[in-house]
Amino acid sequence: MSRSGAYRSRILHITSTDPLKYEYLEDGVLLVEDGKVADLGAAEQFERAGFALGQCQHEPDYLLVPGFIDTHVHSPQLDVIASYGEQLLEWLNKYTFPAEARYADETYAATSAVAFLNSLLEAGTTTALVFATSHHKATDVLFEAAREKNMRLIAGKVLMDQNATTELHDTAVGGIQDSEALINKWHGNGRLGYAITPRFAGTSSVEQLTLAGELHQKYPDTWIQSHISENLDEVRWVKEVHPHISDYLDAYERYGLVNDRAVFAHCIHLTASERKRFADLGARAAFCPSSNMFIGSGLFDLAQMKEDRIDVSLASDVGGGTSLSMLRTLADAYKVCQLKGYSLGPMEALALVTLGGAESLHIDQFVGNFEKGKEADFLMLNPNATNVMSRRVGFSDSVEDEFFVMMTLGDERNIAATYVAGEKVSI
């Protein structure tokens, strides 16, 4: 059966995020049965137990790691990645909204959804938390495409009933009805999950935010995803749009949208009071380094967030972000952290995009590492993907250093193969 297999390789995964621990098998075997991790151990042990190593696919040069998890990405925005010269609010109006409007066309939305998922898989991302557009149908076809690929994907239709381009507006009631229909169809359907998705407080009315909170209360194991405090103009503008709020977080908090199922992208300009409430409520922050630099939003302070005990995962935020590759995103994360005086360690980095991301999303019982019984989403990383990397890795004296080289220099080229639930993806 194609969802089963035995893989002998160098194997690396995070076994605990707090305290940070990892396991590295220089010559390991990963046994996959029916899409799940059946066993993991040193090749030597397997052999001693009578296992015939010859039946393994043997990849001594590769590094097997769990599939990457991207906790904030916009599927339609692959069309506007690398759009020039704007900061957030202008960038939305000039590039993003016109591009998202194309997703009213169901056929276009369907082919684009497949292209988006293929690009994720090509980059080694097997799970993502995804903003679709405000179109019911475009969201539906994204789920359909993810089911076809058997991916563990969480997504949601964007709720946006004001202050965007009219053609993308839903209505407070209509947007919630669409969301509920999608929850009933897709949430818990196979590996799929639904996230209630108010774009951000600026583009949702009080009525829409209220109804979104109520919808989550009705379906408490759905997710919530939104944006917060990305850009100083945005922070000011949201307070103008909602003059009754005490601060930006309050625009979500008062409607029951801030809890441990909620993932907020950016969190760059949160005040100390906002950070405290954010932590107390257990909300999750998605660190989007390439996006935050590309549209000039600012530098996320990972050390501060850790000090405040806020849960952080990593996100590409394409199309504000400039790569779907979580390796390349980690390169930018490292740079942002260095500029803030903090050195992001390679194993902490690997945790961010595997087990840590899974924990942020409460899906660590399914994915994130190679614990027995988990779903076998994994990658074969090729450290020799380019001449420069190959030369540099030749000087490596540890797997930490080797992974650091890949996260600093690497991208899709390092992804020799992607497996989803035990099955090799062909793109």
Added chain:
Amino acid sequence: MSRSGAYRSRILHITSTDPLKYEYLEDGVLLVEDGKVADLGAAEQFERAGFALGQCQHEPDYLLVPGFIDTHVHSPQLDVIASYGEQLLEWLNKYTFPAEARYADETYAATSAVAFLNSLLEAGTTTALVFATSHHKATDVLFEAAREKNMRLIAGKVLMDQNATTELHDTAVGGIQDSEALINKWHGNGRLGYAITPRFAGTSSVEQLTLAGELHQKYPDTWIQSHISENLDEVRWVKEVHPHISDYLDAYERYGLVNDRAVFAHCIHLTASERKRFADLGARAAFCPSSNMFIGSGLFDLAQMKEDRIDVSLASDVGGGTSLSMLRTLADAYKVCQLKGYSLGPMEALALVTLGGAESLHIDQFVGNFEKGKEADFLMLNPNATNVMSRRVGFSDSVEDEFFVMMTLGDERNIAATYVAGEKVSI
């Protein structure tokens, strides 16, 4: 003859940097004879003049641009690219100096020089201003390798007689003698040039800096290259090492090392007084965005430098930098500029790495664009190098946007071919 050829393609080059102007030929012909640009124009015009277009190598999907110019890079540091967790002074001691010490071995130095140049060419860089190590022989073999490849390269032996690891120290007099021998052997030899190369003020004695200034006076058409104001600890430390100086720039200025033949990497923390004298003396700044972020040095202020009328070019600064690709370096440059509130335009970006770089180095009579008679260093850029780029370029409505996509998402993958003096490089 292999150094001649006719290329029909989309062709883009910068024709003037001030004011910024470019020429784009949607269907152009570049005619190369004996390694030089013999003619350039629209295919239609060539045909009308009786030229048989069928003899051209026809690449309608590629974009032909001049070879890239990297104005600050360390050849031995390819071995320490992507080294974890330090800022400048610790990074030098922990990673860089031990790596450079290996270049005492001439055989190792020779094979490494070839690998370095191949990696440059693979990334589309045809000209660079290069720091070798403090070894006479290692510098000699770098020039030898560049001559073999017929590259327009400027390089120099590092002068460093104090405060590094002892095995890398030269002496004030001995270092200058070695430099002069290398000048006599290589400066003006074919396409090669010599740069007098005090590493930075902290690792040179007053005697060495004095002699370096005198050497440049003796050979005024050599170049000078060094570092300045990269990191705040470095700035403080240089003032401790040289308590007689009024500020960091003064450590070079008083020895005759600041003029229009001098290229200083970084220039992040220059004071207003330093910037004014820097501009008045016509010195050149090399903007090293990936390095400045990777080792946490700070954010270069391009808009400020322009306002101060300081000449700026772009540099990878490998191994502090994280890529030899000037495309990927431009992605980081754009991000640094966005964080400083300035949007680096795609044609300004192209100028930085072609004609602008050539002008900074006073070699624009030889390279930098496709003016008739210039040396034919050029690249074939493939905008469809990845699925993500290809999809995004499908929405492009201009060559500016298309180049912006390549500089934001791209790297070595976009370099379909590199030509040096008319000859296709095989790596």
